Amino acid sequence: MGILGEFIGWFSAVAFALCAVPQAVMSYQQKHSNGVSGLFLTLWAVGEIAGIAYLLLQPDMLYPLLANYVFNGLALMVIIYYKVEPGKG
Numbered sequence: 001m002g003i004l005g006e007f008i009g010w011f012s013a014v015a016f017a018l019c020a021v022p023q024a025v026m027s028y029q030q031k032h033s034n035g036v037s038g039l040f041l042t043l044w045a046v047g048e049i050a051g052i053a054y055l056l057l058q059p060d061m062l063y064p065l066l067a068n069y070v071f072n073g074l075a076l077m078v079i080i081y082y083k084v085e086p087g088k089g
Contacts, residue, residue, distance in 0.1 A: 009064035017071030024075040032086035033079045041080050048073050 027033040033041075052069050055062055081089070 006064075010067075013064035013068035017068045017075075020072050020075035020079070024078040027079045027082040028089065031082060031089055033081075033083035034086065036079055036083055038083065041076065041083060044072075044076055045080070048076065 023033075023036065027036070048069055051065070055065055055069070
């Protein structure tokens with residue numbers, strides 16, 4: 001793949017992984033995720049699961065994308081928690 005391709009893969013994974021962090025932090029601080037659509041969260045979760053399944057079947061870009069899915073999954077869990085249990089934590 002080459003070093004440029006590896007850099008682009010890792011940069012993309014980190015950028016996508018970190019884009020959810022501000023929402024997860026805000027949900028944690030405010031103890032709710034009221035402004036986040038339930039359908040959006042459902043589609044995001046299904047997409048994450050399908051993406052991980054695909055990576056396990058086609059591991060060419062496994063590590064950069066797996067890192068993305070792990071970080072996104074963690075942020076998604078925080079946001080969903082405060083969507084379901086506002087005011088807790």
